[in-house]
Amino acid sequence: MSLINTKIKPFKVQAFQNGKFSEVTDESVKGKWSVFVFYPADFTFVCPTELEDLADLYPEFQKLDTEVYAVSCDTHFSHKAWHDTSAAIKKVQYPMLGDPTQVLARNFEVLIEEEGLALRGTFVVNPEGEIKAMEVHDNGIGRKADELLRKVRAAQYIAAHPGEVCPAKWEEGAETLKPSLDLVGKI
Template sequence: MAIINTVIKPFKATAYHEGKFVPVSDESLKGKWSVVFFYPADFTFVCPTELGDLADLYPEFQKLGVEVYSVSTDTHFTHKAWHDASDTIAKINYPMIGDPTGTISRNFDVMIEEEGLALRGTFVINPEGEIKVAEIHDLGIGRDAKELLRKVQAAQYVASHPGEVCPAKWTPGEATLKPSLDLVGKI
């Protein structure tokens, strides 16, 4: 089943955020734009490079009114330990959700059942709780937070400008397209 434009499924979890353990649920994501960023495990190799990259751009996401949530099948206790042990992870200011039961990973269809780990899944969710962007990578392929930021900007633009679409490599301020009969075969 296609996940785009579906509403996120209910979940309840605990996150490590700003030195505290905080509850997070599907309701926490509603009412604002959100990024849910799945990764396989704490204390690994590619994961800290991705999470650090995302931490560096987190202020830019916040300027757009976007909350970022990282998720792995580790516990919130493990997230705290990793945050305390790694300079790269220590710079994270977004919530790090623990998903030890795999419920959230299964909800987003990124669970590797035989390993109990999540694939590298990235989801952009609108304020209504609908998934607007879904991207899933194999474990060895890291993601780029700058490209994710561009996709969020495009999703927000399309949502606020009905009838317009963003072409490849679009960035804010560049021309968009207005699909019409006049454009058919002319792009």
């Protein structure tokens, strides 16, 4: 069963962000757009390239009133240690959520039970806590932050413009479609 249009499940985890620890819950993420980016583990290989790519575009996500949450089954202490030792992770200013009890990985259905690690899963969540976009794939395949940013813009656009949809390769400012009987067979 797909998680699309379902509400995120209750959770309470610890985060590392900008040299501090804090608590993040399902309730605290509501009220603005959120992106949850699951990755297998700290101190690995593809993960720092993805998190650095997101760090480079983080200001663009913030302009969209969207918070980015990086999530692995490591602790928030591990996130701090990684942040302190990796040039790529030093750039990260968004919250890094520790999920050692694997509650988030289970809730978002990305947990690899036999390994205790998360798959590479990406979830766009609206201010009401509903999952509007998701992508899950094998851990050897890195993601591209600008495509995620495009998806957030598209999700926000259709939320603000009921009755319109964003076609393939849609970019902000481009034409959208208004599904209707007159459009059937014309594309």
